[in-house]
Amino acid sequence: xxxxxxxxxxxxxxxxxxxxxxxxxxxxxxxxxxxxxxxxxxxxxxxxxxxxxxxxxxxxxxxxxxxxxxxxxxxxxxxxxxxxxxxxxxxxxxxxxxxxxxxxxxxxxxxxxxxxxxxxxxxxxxxxxxxxxxxxxxxxxxxxxxxxxxxxxxxxxxxxxxxxxxxxxxxxxxxxxxxxxxxxxx
Amino acid sequence: xxxxxxxxxxxxxxxxxxxxxxxxxxxxxxxxxxxxxxxxxxxxxxxxxxxxxxxxxxxxxxxxxxxxxxxxxxxxxxxxxxxxxxxxxxxxxxxxxxxxxxxxxxxxxxxxxxxxxxxxxxxxxxxxxxxxxxxxxxxxxxxxxxxxxxxxxxxxxxxxxxxxxxxxxxxxxxxxxxxxxxxxxxxxxxxxxxxxxxxxxxxxxxxxxxxxxxxxxxxxxxxxxxxxxxxxxxxxxxxxxxxxxxxxxxxxxxxxxxxxxxxxxxxxxxxxxxxxxxxxxxxxxxxxxxxxxxxxxxx
Numbered sequence: 001x002x003x004x005x006x007x008x009x010x011x012x013x014x015x016x017x018x019x020x021x022x023x024x025x026x027x028x029x030x031x032x033x034x035x036x037x038x039x040x041x042x043x044x045x046x047x048x049x050x051x052x053x054x055x056x057x058x059x060x061x062x063x064x065x066x067x068x069x070x071x072x073x074x075x076x077x078x079x080x081x082x083x084x085x086x087x088x089x090x091x092x093x094x095x096x097x098x099x100x101x102x103x104x105x106x107x108x109x110x111x112x113x114x115x116x117x118x119x120x121x122x123x124x125x126x127x128x129x130x131x132x133x134x135x136x137x138x139x140x141x142x143x144x145x146x147x148x149x150x151x152x153x154x155x156x157x158x159x160x161x162x163x164x165x166x167x168x169x170x171x172x173x174x175x176x177x178x179x180x181x182x183x184x185x186x
Numbered sequence: 187x188x189x190x191x192x193x194x195x196x197x198x199x200x201x202x203x204x205x206x207x208x209x210x211x212x213x214x215x216x217x218x219x220x221x222x223x224x225x226x227x228x229x230x231x232x233x234x235x236x237x238x239x240x241x242x243x244x245x246x247x248x249x250x251x252x253x254x255x256x257x258x259x260x261x262x263x264x265x266x267x268x269x270x271x272x273x274x275x276x277x278x279x280x281x282x283x284x285x286x287x288x289x290x291x292x293x294x295x296x297x298x299x300x301x302x303x304x305x306x307x308x309x310x311x312x313x314x315x316x317x318x319x320x321x322x323x324x325x326x327x328x329x330x331x332x333x334x335x336x337x338x339x340x341x342x343x344x345x346x347x348x349x350x351x352x353x354x355x356x357x358x359x360x361x362x363x364x365x366x367x368x369x370x371x372x373x374x375x376x377x378x379x380x381x382x383x384x385x386x387x388x389x390x391x392x393x394x395x396x397x398x399x400x401x402x403x404x405x406x407x408x409x410x411x412x413x414x415x416x417x418x419x420x421x422x423x424x425x426x427x428x429x430x431x432x433x434x435x436x437x438x439x440x441x442x443x444x445x446x447x448x449x450x451x452x453x454x455x456x457x458x459x460x461x462x463x464x465x466x467x468x469x470x471x472x473x474x475x476x477x478x479x480x481x482x483x484x485x
Binding site for chain 2: 051054055068079082090165184
């Protein structure tokens with residue numbers, strides 16, 4: 001009888017492992033960046049097809065974005081972004097792989113807003129660098145919305161700004177990420 | 187019942203539980219990403235919508251107005267007195283507009299023969315990779331030129347249509363790699379009025395153009411037309427231009443040497459008399475400045 005009980009408990013755990021929703025994802029996350037230096041020319045772009053997966057059990061999260069998917073207001077800027085700065089033919093993807101370091105403080109089963117601490121590595125233009133930021137996660141009716149804002153330095157990623165445009169393009173890029181994650185159906 | 191549990195279900199459950207323990211470090215993106223490569227258009231085969239003279243594989247981006255000034259100086263071999271040709275210059279001012287992703291229109295005015303020209307350029311096939319890939323791009327161009335000079339002999343019956351010439355082109359090409367693009371340009375030119383009966387009204391030519399990218403912001407370009415049925419009595423040459431595209435922020439400079447002084451299709455196909463072999467070449471440069479007239483929709 002003892003054994004049966006043990007087995008039943010184990011079965012319950014297994015079942016929980018199978019049915020509990022612990023992975024969330026989106027393929028239409030939004031990444032917006034700006035590196036405007038002067039008010040004359042706005043340099044900013046949006047990508048609305050960011051892929052993001054979050055494992056709520058471990059707090060692991062990953063982002064991937066196609067550099068060519070960044071849309072600028074001005075077509076020539078977009079061309080220069082792809083051709084001269086990020087070289088999207090050579091380095092088509094940007095990726096972030098990291099972890100929510102305070103994952104235990106987030107109750108994914110209860111609606112509410114939770115502060116996040118995220119740590120990980122960002123790969124872009126063939127360079128991988130550690131990034132750390134804070135953000136918020138909102139649980140609402142089984143869906144998670146996350147957002148985070150952070151800065152990176154273009155020079156860290158081997159992206160140089162020619163002197164003729166150095167008064168327009170800032171070396172510091174302000175990036176904001178917005179994702180609405182849905183349960184990943186297996 | 188007990189037996190079944192102990193002997194079959196228990197080990198299975200254990201394995202399942204263990205698996206979830208070990209499956210921590212999987213690549214999460216693998217779970218959702220499509221393995222099939224998406225269709226992706228190949229763009230930026232050339233820096234500018236003209237290789238040097240000829241229409242290139244590039245279109246003007248939608249909503250962009252490209253203001254282009256083309257200069258050709260005099261012949262280099264005229265020596266120091268003419269400052270190697272720089273004392274004389276002819277030019278063409280042009281405006282090109284991207285109506286949509288695949289449709290560009292343009293007008294221009296040349297000082298030489300006070301000629302107006304205009305064209306429609308439509309991309310029929312767009313090079314792409316991934317699923318539904320396409321190895322090349324195909325663009326159709328139809329244009330017209332109009333000579334605005336005063337009539338040579340105002341006393342005779344002059345027809346307005348005599349001022350006109352038309353040209354039709356197909357631009358077929360491929361961006362082979364980041365560094366190398368190549369195109370061929372079959373061309374037909376029709377002139378309503380020709381000088382003598384031995385000059386054909388319909389002229390056929392094949393153009394070739396290439397770009398070799400030297401750095402991120404500089405490329406080496408060659409542009410050539412072979413005219414198939416030129417009247418041999420005129421001792422005309424085939425136009426050949428070589429040069430560099432240099433990009434500086436919003437401008438593209440095209441700096442080149444060429445034996446063609448005309449800057450529209452009619453002029454450089456039918457009036458190129460300078461000979462590269464004799465050093466009858468000219469320095470020329472094009473400047474292009476793009477203005478975004480219609481902002482891209484921010485979604």
